[in-house]
Amino acid sequence: MTTGNRSWAAANQRRLAAEVTALELRLRRYASLPGGDDTAAADAARHACDEAAAALPGPSALDVVAECFGLGAFERDVLLLTAADELDARIGEVCSVVNGGVHDRPTFGLALAALDEPHWSAITPEGPLRAGRLVDVGDGRITAAPLQIDERVLHSLLGLSQLDRRLRPFAVRVVASDVLLPPSLAAAADRVRETWVTGRTRPVLPVILHGPEPRDLEAVVAAAAPGVPVYRVTAPDLPADPADLDTFARLWERESLLDRTVMVLACRDGGAQERRAVTALLERVDAPIVVTAPDPVILPGAGVHLPVGRPPRSEQRALWRSVLPDPVEADDRLTRQIDDAVTQFDMGFADIVHHGTADTGPSGDSLWSMCRNSSRDRLGDLAQLIEPRARWHHLRLPAAQYTVLRDISAQARGAAKLQHAWNSAEGHPRGLGLSAMFAGPSGTGKTLAAEVIAAELRLDLYRIDLSAVVSKYIGETEKNLRAVFDAAEKGGSVLLFDEADALFGKRTEVRDSHDRYANIEVSYLLQRMESYRGLAILTTNMRSSLDQAFLRRLRFVVNFPFPDSAQRADIWRSAFPAQVATSGLDPERLARLNVSGGSIRNIAFHASFLAADADEPVTMAHILRAARSEYAKLDRPFTEVEAGGWS
Incomplete structure (x- = not known):
């Protein structure tokens, strides 16, 4: 239970101590032990109880527990008896005498004989003492078995708010923010609060919050329950065994009664396995639970679904x-x-x-x-981060392609500013998703151009290998793509989808379910690219294999041609950093190597290592050796025309 301030805690413990003293005198009187017939002591104990009750600002913890669990007068005294056994050694002495020295624990037989208004139903499994896990009954005959208060309940009677140790491996405390929620989230918190039934009326409807920010959803719940403990439990971590889940449910239900505790049951993806786990728990628990997930989670039974987006x-x-x-x-x-x-x-x-x-x-x-x-x-776990180091002067492209890349950068820079205006305008319901296709042979600068644009925009560049994203299992490709776009949406990162041919091949006639779902995957990717608020770039080495209908849905298509001799010479002029010593390099002669810009960079890199190992500047001989290695890697013949006059 929520304990309030220190003055309440101190007064509560004085009240509990006074009740324990009065109970001990009643037990001594029943057992005909010394002090049991001391009328003055009994009157003093009752007076101390009354004084402690009058000094207590509000009900005691024992009274709160009795009210929350529906304990009658006899059941309340049984709970007090088990607590007194832990708090006062004199109770054990009396119990030992009553039990003939067999053990020094209170029994239900003692409670029936010594306490007022006794009834057998107090100890049944369905009764509140045992159903609420307040008291445990030991082995043996019911009346002779020792009774023991649960540790968590004892702490609660003492005014200590501590989550049950058996729940701690599953639960993490949600700390409320000191900063006021913005109006949009505050309104969501009000909605959550309105759905909860006031007081202790049962049942309590579950609330399902869905949105892109898990910590924002938790902040909404914490604001909806001010001053109340809120804990996050992750759905996949729930006990799988039904018996263990039953125990978890009973313990959590008890927490909700003792401390008005609220659970945030967090789903990671809202998949079938998580839905089954959530449903199984909700069927067992009658307590305030808020289910959170990235997207709406459809659960059996009644519930309140509330979307919670990022603040505007x-x-x-x-x-x-x-x-x-x-x-x-x-x-x-x-x-x-x-x-x-x-x-x-x-x-x-x-x-x-x-x-x-x-x-x-x-x-x-x-x-x-x-x-x-x-x-x-x-x-971090969905794609490869590429540090965008290249700049515009590193590109060696024809003027037309260079201009289009500049246009892409300009549109990406202005898209965020125009997003709201165009999204709300008629005729542009899909938003300003900026998509581009970079097509051309390998090594012609497609990835380099993406780096340049990302650097210009001061944004991260992530490369997604579509061959790894595409799955043979129906629905898995869309799930993987969705995870990528949802993660990138927050910062508008530049997404580079490599090897688009893996997904964007020409649509074939639908002959079976695999063909149909392949087309669905492509349509899903295009839809997400249109709604994505950042820049998404697709690359392909084979534009001819792409469906023209798909190309029409892209904002830009840039062809990266194989560099001609003049462009290759230009690339060679900038192939080596100024810090790398060179000697006698002839860009015009090097341009005879009929390779792409990517291969030129590989050759230059290899030649630099060869020269460094020989402790000399990079020469044409080093490049010749590196070129032969590159050609062998590409499985191409190294012709005399290309190497003529080098050595």
């Missing part, structure tokens, strides 16, 4: 201003940086509060980097 950009902007330690209003530069970050990054409430109130909280130029790093955590 206006609330994110106000939240940053409230949590940053610097006086934002007095710093126009920081205000502009907040506006830029909010425009690009869709941050949740918990993330903003965490980073804004940290000791090393963001300020100035670090705000953008902090938001980008926060978004990076979501994609």
Whole structure:
């Protein structure tokens, strides 16, 4: 139970001690032990109980437990008897005498004989003492078996709020934020609070919250239950054995009565296995439970479904201003940086509060980097992060392709600012998803161009290998793609889907279910690319194999041609960093090597190692040796025309 302040705790313990003393005198009187017939002592004990009750601000913990579990007067005294046995050694002395020295624990037989208004139903398995796991009955005959109070219940009677030790491996305390929720999340918290039945009326309807930010969902629950312990339990961690799940359910139901505890039952993906686990628990527990998931989870029975998205950009902007330690209003530069970050990054409430109130909280130029790093955590296991080091001057492309890449960068830069206006405009219901196809032979600069654009936008670049994402199992491809887009949505990262041929081949006639689902996978990817608020780039080495209907749905298609002799010479001129010593290199002669830009970089890299090992500058001879190795790797003949005059 929620204990309140220290004065209540001290008064509660005085009241419990007084009741234990009075009970001990009653037991001595029953057992005809010394002190049992001391009327003055009995009167003094009753008077001490009355004084302690009058000094207690509110009901005692024992009275609260009795009310919550529906204990009658006799059942309350039985619970007090088992607690007194733990708190006062004199109770054990009396019990030992009554039990003939067999053991010094209280028994139900003693309770029936010594306490007022006794009844047998108090000890039945369906009775509140045992059904609520308040008292355990030992082995042997019911009346002679020792009774023992549960440790968690004893702590509660003493005014100590501690989660049952058997639940701790499953539960993590949710700490409420000191920062007020923004209006959108506060409204969701009000809705959750409204669904809960006031007082102790049963049953309690489960609430299902779904949204992209798990910690925001927890913040909503914590705000809906102020001053109440809230714990997160992850659905996959629930006990699988039905008997263990029953025990878990009973213990948790007891927690909800003792401390009004609320459970956040967190689903990771809301899949079939998680739904079965959640349903099994909800069927066993009658307590306030909030199920959270990234998407709506359909569960049997009644429930309240509430979507909780990230705060709108206006609330994110106000939240940053409230949590940053610097006086934002007095710093126009920081205000502009907040506006830029909010425009690009869709941050949740918990993330903003965490980073804004940290000791090393963001300020100035670090705000953008902090938001980008926060978004990076979501994609770490789903894709390969490419550090965008290349810049525009590294590209060697015809003017037409160069111009289109500039246009892509410009549109990506302005998309975040125009997103709201165009999304709400008629004729553009799918939003401003920016998609591009980079087509061309291997090594012609497709990935390099993606790096350049990501660097220009100051965004992360993630490479997703479609050959690894595509699954032979029906529905798995869409699940994998969805995980990628959902994770990237927060920061608008640049997504590079390599080997698009694995998914975007020409649609074939639907002859069986595999053909039908293959087309569904392609349609799903295109739909997500259209709704994705960042830039998604597909690459392919075989444009001719792509369906023209799919190409029409892409915003840009850029052809990366195989470099001609002049372009290869230009690539060779910039192939070696200024720090690498070279001697006698002839870009025009090197351009005779009929290879792509990627192969040129490989040859230059290999030649640099050869020269370093020989402790001499890179020469044409080193490049010739490296070129022969590259050609062998490509399984191509190294012609005399290409190597003529080198040695």
